[in-house]
Amino acid sequence: MNISALQKERAKYQPKLPKSLKGAVKVVEGAKTESVADQKEIAALFPNTYGMPILTFEEGGKAAESAPVNVGVILSGGQAPGGHNVISGIFDGIKNIHPDSKLFGFLGGPGGLVDHKYVELTAEIVDEYRNTGGFDIIGSGRTKLEDEAQFDKGLEIAKDLNLNALVIIGGDDSNTNACVLAEYYARINAGVQVIGCPKTIDGDLKNEMIETSFGFDTATKVYSELIGNIQRDANSAKKYWHFIKLMGRSASHIGLECALKTQPNITLISEEIADKKLTLGEVVDYMAKVVAKRADNGDNFGVALIPEGLVEFIPEMKVLISELNDLLAEGTDSEKEFKMLRKSHRNEWVATHLTEISSSVFRSLPDGIATQLTLDRDPHGNVQVSLIETEKLLGEMVSTRLDEMKANGEYVGKFGTQYHFFGYEGRCAAPSNFDADYCYSLGYTASVLVAAGKTGYMSSVRNTTAPADKWIAGGVPVTMMMNMEKRHGHMKPVIQKALVELEGAPFKYFVSKRGEWAYNTDFVYPGPIQYFGPTEVCDLTTETLKFEQNK
Incomplete structure (x- = not known):
């Protein structure tokens, strides 16, 4: 296996652990918990895993002889830097419980559990992947574990492998499904525990017990390096406005963090736009x-950061998308009529079949974007918002608005644009020291939860702006994070997504500075992630966490 010089050196890195995980662990139970909302409904759906206490691990536990444990691990959903270190932490943790413990990786995500595709993860395999990016050790997938037939198929292989527990590494949806699985196995006394680990670069899986999801730190550092490079280029050439779309369909945490790191001229925060009920025209006017x-x-010249999911937060665009979903729903008479039209006539036909307000919005869009809205559908027949080139939509509309301003004598400059979308560039980067340590601690914490016989819990590591040995490890019941939401026409229990808090310290600081950043050239150039050197450079945490914890 050919590996780079950096990878050779990174393989030697030993991730740091909280002090409480370095010896015998004492498990301390806190107060009983309840869900963030809809307590009666959630309690009724999860009678076996609701109301469990928060767990905190402390030093001073009594060393005891333990039997070997067998654990299965699943990587679920999109990649995030540090996933391999979660697996390394689980592996080392269960080997610490007993040298004969075994770890099995299910291949290709949750589907591997259902289809009985797995590999035993030996020391030789795990050692190859320590401190590396990606999920390629076992692969990931987006199969949803939702029905009892899947649960029963998973239980068959769990029994064959004599598994004590499954650890599911994923985002809010994956951990919701993990909790449903934990409840089902508890109800039928299957003897298989289910533990979750919080993953997503989007940063929308967070709360008082989950301070950050893993991968967010590394991904935002990668994007910020690229943004800084572009800002340096813009300040050198002095002739382009760079419109940069960043990942984050459901929340703008990535955009806000990158703005705090790089100080661009414009950063749009979807949650603020929704709160102020800004129209698309008002957003364009501001820019x-x-x-x-x-x-x-x-x-x-300048730089503008745009969150991927922006259009869904603009009220008039949300209504427009809803009307388009109804108008062009698969199998409807209107959809059949639309498909029979010549492509050059379709957009005008659509405009005449929308409400007056939505028709006006639709006609205001550049032709290419309007066409995207009518053609790119997901398997459910809905507009694929993530495929909309929002950066080009805004760039073209700003250009049109500037032409109008120039005609009125309100603008005297030149406007040239360059477009970028940073997404996959950050998902599999070699994890930063923070993510390498954090992920390893999450995995090791999961092994302690398994040893303690817990199920329906998510690994929790807190106090993350402090040095790693002062981090607080433990477990939080997944039901504590849940509420009821409408999904595909039905009310379902789901982990509540964490949006950017407009009253939070990170956003308030951003608001206090964005006027200066807009009109001055106050760019910051973060440079690449540093793995070796002084701790004040290499072990930096996110700006978001610093502001949230007043550090």
Whole structure:
């Protein structure tokens, strides 16, 4: 296996652990918990795993002889830096319980559990992947574990492998499904525990017990390096506005974190736009005014950060998308009529079949974007919002608005654009020291939860702005994070997504500075992730966590 010079050195890195995990662990139970909302409904759906206490691990436990444990691990959903270190932490943790413990990886995500596809993860295999990015040790997948037939198929292989527990590494949906699985196995006394680990670069799986999801730190550092490079180029060439779309369909945590790191001229925060009920036109006007004011200073260049899911947060666009989903729903008479039209006539036909307000919004869109909205559908027949080139939508609309302003004598500059979308570039990067340590601690914590006989819990590691040996490890009941939401027409229990808090310290600081950043050139150039060197450079945590914890 050919590996790079960096990978050879990173293989030697020993992730840091909280002090409580370095010896015999004492499990301390806190107060009983309840869900964040809809307590009666959640309690009724999870009678065996609801109301469990928060767990905290402390030093001073009594060393005891333990039997070997067999654990299965699943990587679920999109990749995030550090997944391999979660697996390394689980492996080392269960080997610490007993040298004969075994770890089995299910291949290709949750589907591997259902289809009985797995590999035993030996020391030789695990050692190859320590401190590396990606999920390629066993692969990931998006199969949802939702029905009892799947649970029963999974139980068959769990029994064949004599598994004590399954650890599911995933985001909010994957951990919701893990909790449903834990409840089912508890109800039928299957003897298989289910533990979750919080993964997602989007940063929307967080709360008081889960301070950050793993991968967020590394991904935002990668994106910020690229943004800084582009800002340096913009400040050198002084002739382009760079419109950069960043991952984050459901929340704008990535955009906010990257803005705090790099200080671009414009950063749109979807949650603020929804809260203020801004129209698409108002968003475009704001951006055009920043461009025009910088041009007054002779600065015909800049950088704008745009969250991937922005259009779903603009009320009029949300209504438009809903109407398009109904109008072009698969199998309807209107959809059949639409498909019979010549492509050049379709957008005008759509505009005449929408409500007056939505028709006006649709006609205001650049032709290419309007066409995207009518053609790119998911398997359910809905607009694929993540495929909308929001950066080009805004760039073209800002250009049109600036032409109008120039005609009115309100703008005297030149406007050239470059477009970028940073997504996959950050998902499999070699984890930062923070994520390498955090992920290893999450995995090791999962092994302690298994040894303690717990199920329906998610690994929790807190106090993460402190040095790693002062981190607080433990477990949080997944039901504590749940509420009821409508999904595909039915009310379902799901982990509540964490949006950017408009009253939170990170956003408030951003608001206090964005006026300066807009009109001045206050760019910050973070540079690449540093793995070797002084701790104040290499072990930096996110700006978001620093502000949230007042550090």
